[in-house]
Amino acid sequence: MRDMRELQVSLSQTQKVRLQTAIEQLEKLTSRVSSSANASVTVADTIPVNHEEGVLKGHGTSEVDGDIVATLCGVVERVNKLVYVRTLRARYKPETGDIIVGRVIEVAPKRWRLEINFSQDAVLMLSSMNLHDGIQRRRTATDELNMRSIFEENDVICAEVRGFQHDGTLHLQARSQKYGKLERGQLLSVSSYLVKRRKQHFHHLQDYGIDLILGCNGFVWVGEHVEVRDDMITDDQENKPELQQTSKPNIKSLSLEEQEQTYTPPETRQNICRIANAIRVLTSLGITLTVDVIIATVEMSKALYFDVHEMVGAEFYVQVAEKEVERRSSSIKKK
Incomplete structure (x- = not known):
């Protein structure tokens, strides 16, 4: 709290x-849950390991006079012999497969640069983007010239974390129709620790006609529901309430x-x-x-x-x- x-x-x-x-x-209820599950620790607290042999000291721990002590405030986690401290209010740390929401800040050659509430900007390559025609093909010079017709500065985008490249750049991908440009809604920025990683981050709130995306990076999208069939989604996945977005035509070219x-x-x-x-x-x-x-x-x-x-x-x-x-x-x- x-x-x-x-x-x-x-x-x-x-x-x-x-x-x-x-x-x-x-706070009392939280401490009861913590004590029944994993211990909460502050800096310099001793982490009890019952004198086990071969214990591995992970993130947020150190050894002092033979005891393992916490160097961070958080919750003690154990994976086999590995002991580490999971901070409760840590900054967003991207993991492969994370669903994120970001804002385009630059259209560069063959890529878009996005602000995603991380210590560095992310990159979405043109080759990692699902084009409107839905055909998997090589990107041509014409595609590169038309990049602004897909995304331009200040557009809000939903994408998936592809991973870090050898040069340390964080790359995204949007190879499905459920990813892409988000329109007619609000973008909210919250602390990323308030959004836990789950199996489902796309939610269609049918009673309200709203699509909700809880981005792992702390960007939350609330917008009007948009129905678009994605041929890449299997029949099993079609039954799940997922947001599926497509780009909208220019309103100036539309009839009344x-x-x-x-x-x-x-x-x-x-x-x-x-x-x-x-x-x-x-x-x-x-x-x-x-x-x-x-x-x-x-x-x-x-x-x-x-x-x-x-x-x-x-x-x-x-x-x-x-x-x-x-x-x-x-x-x-x-x-």
Whole structure:
């Protein structure tokens, strides 16, 4: 949980007391979960290994007078003989296969350069990009000349981490229709530690007509749902709620009727803003982002008759924190 001083809202005295109580309860619940699973440590804490032989010291550990001590704050993890400390609020560290959301900052020869909330920019090569015709072929000089018709500066893109090259450059790939340009939505930046790596990062919220992408790099996309069939996806994968994007035609070249078809209805815009505000509140409180928690927060705002703009007010922050206490308490009791 975040400290109350980090919240960018003005609280009344009663709200301060309620929020402080909720934060203290959440800290107690978190410590109970940690003690029953993996031990939480701070710098210089001794990590108990029961005098085992052949223990390997991993990241965040050091040996002092025969004991293994923590050099970072976090949670002790073990993989066979390897002992290391997993930091709770670490910066984003790309791993191959990560689903990320980024913003184009440069169109260079045969590549786009993206800002992805990492210590260095990432590169998406033209050869690693799925073209509109869907045909797998060599990229020609014409393709290179038409790069700006695919992505240009400030475009928001969803892609997959391909890995680091020998020169240290982080490369991305977008070889499927589910990746590509994201339009008609909001891009949110959150702390990457609040987005855990999961099997599914694309989510279609059918009740709201919204596509949600929880990028591993801490960039979250909330936008209008777009249906595009991807021939590369198998029948099993088609049943999964995944965002599938395609580039949109230039609105200036569309007829009035076609423009109406691409117009985002006011209700959908409200849903985008409501879901985005729910994410902002959860992020400010330091609550890990999951689809279930986000939807529960949205439903709570509607049940309590909070308007979209009221969701970023002090009272809703307090009620979300109190609701999180109830949720975690009930989940512990079920165990």
